[in-house]
Amino acid sequence: MSVEFDRVLIEPAYRKVAAAIGERILSRALREGERLPPETELARQFGVNRSTVREALRELESRGLLRRRPGSKLMSVSRPQHSAIGQGVSHALLLHDVTVQHLWEALTILEPPLAAAAARARTTADLEALGGAIDACGAAAVDTAATVQRTAEVFRCTARAAHNPVLGLAQEPLLQLLEPSLRIMIDRVPQARSRIIAAHRRLLEAIEAQDEAAARDWMARHIRDFRRGYELAGIDLSLRLTA
């Protein structure tokens, strides 16, 4: 009866070029750090105009697959940085009407097991980095922006100690979303600062002792504390997050 055809897909050349280069990077035929030929050469190889190549490069650049190393004109292959990926995801979440409640729930689920994994897998180098981050956070004193930044850094160090890039990358957008509201909270709730530092220290102790249960527990308390802070600060948890 009803003869149905699929939409015939016409892919513009710039997307085909981007796909071709991207495929080479994903398959590791182009290795990290390797430099791409100049645009004119790429245009010659693909048989398209330089403008078309440039559009393709912009796409790969924004996916983090290519970047220009400082002080070099040629593009080089790179593995996407956590911060860039996290920014993409957090922007997406902002547009999907994420609330403080959503974010907090995700942190509650993700962070305690992540702390436990860190306690299990940490090396002494990880320990040192984490200790440094915690000290830096304490040293931020009254500078709220710095405190928040460095608290996020403590979480990042914890994830690094867990040696699981999946968890580390899953966490990144949460940290980026957390920052603005956390700044407000700390400004309004003076005691929050010291509670955060205290939680960090306990966490470090547990991770150092490779005590998974304790690490999980202190991280859980830490996250619960965030929620209490939000409530004390009078922040509506069902409010949409903003950039």
Next chain:
Amino acid sequence: MSVEFDRVLIEPAYRKVAAAIGERILSRALREGERLPPETELARQFGVNRSTVREALRELESRGLLRRRPGSKLMSVSRPQHSAIGQGVSHALLLHDVTVQHLWEALTILEPPLAAAAARARTTADLEALGGAIDACGAAAVDTAATVQRTAEVFRCTARAAHNPVLGLAQEPLLQLLEPSLRIMIDRVPQARSRIIAAHRRLLEAIEAQDEAAARDWMARHIRDFRRGYELAGIDLSLRLTA
């Protein structure tokens, strides 16, 4: 002594244009679905060449902030689709040497609480969608690719039932990474298919009954089963994932 200067940053025009439009979208000054002016008009407004505008558009397009609705030439504002974001993240993870073990660990952490949240927050509509996805998975019969696709869809429905976009988006890259290796596993381990279906049914029952503990538990078993399947299939868990 050592006078240090920060690197002076020169931003090319195409990135400034992209940032300007992106900022408008993020701040919701441009609402979803709204159509962007034509490229020539944008070029006029920004005072740059159309080629420059196009490079900026490619960047926003690949971030999922803009897209062309089928059968329309003008770009329109869109919220990034989960699949697109997930693809970006999973590509990043592939380049960061993620192993099956890493992926499985992340699933172990994320999925059971997500199932519990679904049991708590599900509506009857969610239930219906989940039931449909599970039936579809069962109906895939011997078609491995379809089975895997539809298993992922069951997870997506579960996340949707949890009504937390953060969790849904965090899960997406994991599902995309899972597919290739899961296909291999199911092909090698015949009994895996029926175990998966059985787990789905138990999960649905628990979510329907709003039994959080049971939902968490069955999901945990489901994920554990994956691991057993990998071991039976002789897949080395410390092997790097590939596209």
Next chain:
DNA sequence: TGTTGCCAGTTTGTCCGACAATCATACGAT
């Protein structure tokens, strides 16, 4: 009435050619 064909205007995809600014390199001067 509803389909088809045609026309003009708009917009994108792609191309070409051009040029200033920046970077790498080598070479020569101090």
Next chain:
DNA sequence: ATCGTATGATTGTCGGACAAACTGGCAACA
């Protein structure tokens, strides 16, 4: 050894061009 300069390569940006695809309207036609 440091500096200045010349040279060539490469990017960022520009202007203009044109075919293809889509839009909307209007006329022809069954």
